[in-house]
Amino acid sequence: MKRLAKTIKGYTFDELADSSSRNEAKSNVLEIENLPKYFSEDLMYMLFEDYDLHHLRTFYSLSFCQGDGLCLYGKITFSELFNNSKFKKIAFKGIHHKHIKSVYDVLQGIKFVHKGRYVHMYTVSIESQEHNPTDRQMKIIDKVLDNVKAWYLSFCTKWEKSGYEYFYEISDEDMQYICSENNYLFTEEGNLIDQDEYLELSA
Numbered sequence: 001m002k003r004l005a006k007t008i009k010g011y012t013f014d015e016l017a018d019s020s021s022r023n024e025a026k027s028n029v030l031e032i033e034n035l036p037k038y039f040s041e042d043l044m045y046m047l048f049e050d051y052d053l054h055h056l057r058t059f060y061s062l063s064f065c066q067g068d069g070l071c072l073y074g075k076i077t078f079s080e081l082f083n084n085s086k087f088k089k090i091a092f093k094g095i096h097h098k099h100i101k102s103v104y105d106v107l108q109g110i111k112f113v114h115k116g117r118y119v120h121m122y123t124v125s126i127e128s129q130e131h132n133p134t135d136r137q138m139k140i141i142d143k144v145l146d147n148v149k150a151w152y153l154s155f156c157t158k159w160e161k162s163g164y165e166y167f168y169e170i171s172d173e174d175m176q177y178i179c180s181e182n183n184y185l186f187t188e189e190g191n192l193i194d195q196d197e198y199l200e201l202s203a
Contacts, residue, residue, distance in 0.1 A: 007201065010185035010193050013175055024190030026170050029178060032192070039166050043159055052086045056112065059119035062163045069120025070160040072152060076110040081144075093147050099140045106133045107141055110148055121156035 016022045040058060047053045055077060060070035081091050082104060092100050108129040116123050126149050128141050170178075178184070185193045 008187065008193070008198065010195070010198075011188060012185065013179040016186060016188075016190060018188075018190075021186070021188060021190035022172075025179075025186045025192070026175055026190075027168075028186075028190065028192040029175065029184065030167060030170055033178060034167055039163060046159075050086065051090070052084045053080055055080070058159075059114060060160070060163060061119050062160070062167055067118035067120060069118070069123075070156050070163060071112075071114060071119050071121050071124045072156065073112045073114040073124060075112065076148070078107070078109050081107065081109065090151050091144050091147055095140060095143055095147075103130075103133070103137050103140050103144075106130050106137050107144065110145070112152075121153055121160070124152075126152060 013022065013025055016025055039060075043058055047056055053076060056072045056074040058070060058072055061068045062070070076087070076091075080087055082088060082100075108131060111127050111129060113125045113127065114123055115125065126145060128145055130138075130141055133141060183195075185195060187193060
């Protein structure tokens with residue numbers, strides 16, 4: 001029986017001189033470090049922290065393919081519309097307080113319904129939930145819907161851009177820090193080395 005061993009050279013990120021190798025290294029590290037669940041958690045946290053919304057969730061697909069994008073689904077409740085100072089000013093922007101009061105007992109909430117197999121922002125319909133509105137009240141509710149839709153499109157656009165940056169972009173400085181903290185090594189081509197499979201040799 002013969003026992004054979006193979007040695008490979010392991011490079012730090014700083015030691016990768018070729019730009020294509022450095023880009024490959026970045027892709028490999030981003031795949032490990034930027035897990036989808038963390039991006040989803042950040043997005044949900046922003047909905048809670050900035051808007052005090054607790055009943056919206058997200059679908060997204062960010063792989064540079066047709067139909068890719070980001071959307072929200074779920075609902076905005078009555079309380080989140082009328083009793084939430086953070087979102088109330090968005091939903092009722094440009095609407096006089098007496099008109100807000102006039103739909104208080106009519107507008108029950110807003111639902112976000114996802115349709116189809118794609119997940120970009122335009123795959124969701126945003127609809128009001130109301131109880132026996134008059135024509136005048138319905139005009140006010142339609143204005144609320146316009147405000148919510150404008151907010152939704154702005155939010156999805158911002159987070160879609162953030163998502164592509166999160167999953168596919170990293171600066172050399174951040175890369176150097178992450179690699180140093182985790183002791184990452186790469187092949188000459190930029191592939192991440194599983195160091196548990198190798199025994200380090202003395203120089």
